[in-house]
Amino acid sequence: MSASSFKLLVKNATQVVLVCRNGEKYLTRDGMQTLAVVENGSVLIGHDGLIKAVGPSDIIESQFKGAKFDNVLDASGMCVIPGLVDAHTHPVWAGDRVHEFAMKLAGATYMEVHEAGGGIHFTVAHTRSATERQLLDGLQSRLERMMRAGTTLVECKSGYGLELDTELKMLRVINSARNSLPIGISATYCGAHAVPKGKTMEEATQDIVAQQLPKIKMQIASGELQVDNIDVFCEKGVFDLNSTRCILKAGKDMGLNINFHGDELHPMNSAHLGAELGALAISHLEEVTDDGIAAMAKAKTSAVLLPTTAYILRLSPPRARDMLDAGVIVGLGSDFNPNAYCCSMPMVMHLACVLMKMSMPEALAASTINAAYALNRSHTHGSLEIGKQGDLVIINAPRWEHLVYQFGGHQELIRFVIIKGEIVYENDKVLNL
Ligand SMILES: N=CN[C@@H](CCC(=O)O)C(=O)O
Ligand SMILES: [Zn+2]
Numbered sequence: 533m534s535a536s537s538f539k540l541l542v543k544n545a546t547q548v549v550l551v552c553r554n555g556e557k558y559l560t561r562d563g564m565q566t567l568a569v570v571e572n573g574s575v576l577i578g579h580d581g582l583i584k585a586v587g588p589s590d591i592i593e594s595q596f597k598g599a600k601f602d603n604v605l606d607a608s609g610m611c612v613i614p615g616l617v618d619a620h621t622h623p624v625w626a627g628d629r630v631h632e633f634a635m636k637l638a639g640a641t642y643m644e645v646h647e648a649g650g651g652i653h654f655t656v657a658h659t660r661s662a663t664e665r666q667l668l669d670g671l672q673s674r675l676e677r678m679m680r681a682g683t684t685l686v687e688c689k690s691g692y693g694l695e696l697d698t699e700l701k702m703l704r705v706i707n708s709a710r711n712s713l714p715i716g717i718s719a720t721y722c723g724a725h726a727v728p729k730g731k732t733m734e735e736a737t738q739d740i741v742a743q744q745l746p747k748i749k750m751q752i753a754s755g756e757l758q759v760d761n762i763d764v765f766c767e768k769g770v771f772d773l774n775s776t777r778c779i780l781k782a783g784k785d786m787g788l789n790i791n792f793h794g795d796e797l798h799p800m801n802s803a804h805l806g807a808e809l810g811a812l813a814i815s816h817l818e819e820v821t822d823d824g825i826a827a828m829a830k831a832k833t834s835a836v837l838l839p840t841t842a843y844i845l846r847l848s849p850p851r852a853r854d855m856l857d858a859g860v861i862v863g864l865g866s867d868f869n870p871n872a873y874c875c876s877m878p879m880v881m882h883l884a885c886v887l888m889k890m891s892m893p894e895a896l897a898a899s900t901i902n903a904a905y906a907l908n909r910s911h912t913h914g915s916l917e918i919g920k921q922g923d924l925v926i927i928n929a930p931r932w933e934h935l936v937y938q939f940g941g942h943q944e945l946i947r948f949v950i951i952k953g954e955i956v957y958e959n960d961k962v963l964n965l
Contacts (some may be wrong), residue, residue, distance in 0.1 A: 546571070614901075625692045691722030691723065723744050742905075763791070812908055837850045866880050946962075
């Protein structure tokens with residue numbers, strides 16, 4: 533019995549999906565198939581925004597009889613899941629690429645568009661000339677869209693500057709969004725997203741290691757910037773394995789987590805490199821080898837899979853089943869960028885199930901605890917456990933799987949999105965099934 537006061541009680545939910553209940557930092561193999569679920573459950577969040585209790589409604593009710601709650605939500609007939617974690621996005625840019633979608637539909641490949649000066653180069657030109665205010669406005673509206681689709685923690689990359697000033701501008705914009713919106717952000721420096729026009733790969737590598745990273749390090753030390761991860765696009769015709777190693781090592785030496793693009797269009801031995809360097813995550817992996825999978829499983833380097841990329845570019849999807857069977861920690865991301873314009877993790881989970889043969893529980897584990905692991909946040913995010921951040925999504929359906937099953941249906945299903953116990957999105961237009 534406790535007579536204290538709390539920020540939010542969510543009570544009587546038909547299902548509360550904890551994802552895990554024993555402080556696991558990630559789930560693999562069978563652990564991803566059998567998620568922890570409480571039937572008829574409640575969640576209690578304190579004034580510090582952390583979860584104070586979660587479990588069967590009758591037990592919570594008797595345990596907290598007499599307590600005061602700033603807000604009570606009756607979730608009868610609804611389900612509660614942890615806030616979704618999007619482990620890979622490029623959300624800071626100007627200039628859409630709808631014209632390139634038409635080119636790709638007509639048969640152009642991603643690299644053909646890139647080598648013709650489009651793709652990332654097109655976005656770089658527009659992002660370099662955009663003001664900080666324009667970039668922040670775009671970022672804020674994209675992040676709000678992601679929140680409305682249930683994302684409460686998102687990785688955000690720079691990488692459309694490819695030179696110091698614009699990379700810093702993008703990182704400042706990410707910082708401003710972190711301070712102005714409730715959504716959690718993990719910031720990634722991705723200055724090696726492409727080789728800038730007019731430079732060789734070697735020159736670009738040297739510029740990043742000798743000019744850009746030292747400046748970023750100074751701004752982190754002075755508190756001007758918060759940067760969490762370092763990324764490189766390790767790909768044939770972009771950064772080769774040696775350059776990738778050199779940049780990632782330099783980032784790691786200054787305290788950044790390694791989280792990079794690898795083995796997307798060609799097998800590059802990125803998985804081996806990531807395992808060797810102790811990378812937290814490698815994204816894409818459409819072309820990963822069996823040995824690479826084994827190395828990632830051993831090193832606990834997570835695989836951030838991006839089903840939107842394979843879908844939009846008509847690639848063979850990454851071999852999720854082989855990775856899952858080998859015990860790799862599999863996470864998911866939207867890959868939101870001007871090539872893959874998707875803000876919705878529920879749609880990503882659906883695509884992961886249909887295109888990559890994941891089960892719905894695997895997709896949810898990959899979009900919560902495992903995506904949080906990829907961002908080094910699984911001690912605070914990714915499951916509904918006491919002491920973790922009170923980030924929840926409340927779905928107007930009697931089983932949580934509806935969020936995956938109803939393709940593109942999240943706008944009608946998500947009733948509330950809650951971050952640190954605050955309602956950040958309320959949808960009163962939810963429909964009955
Ligand atoms: N593959 C490299 N980077 C992005 C695409 C970025 C872009 O095309 O603007 C990705 O993850 O899909
Ligand atoms: Zn990417």
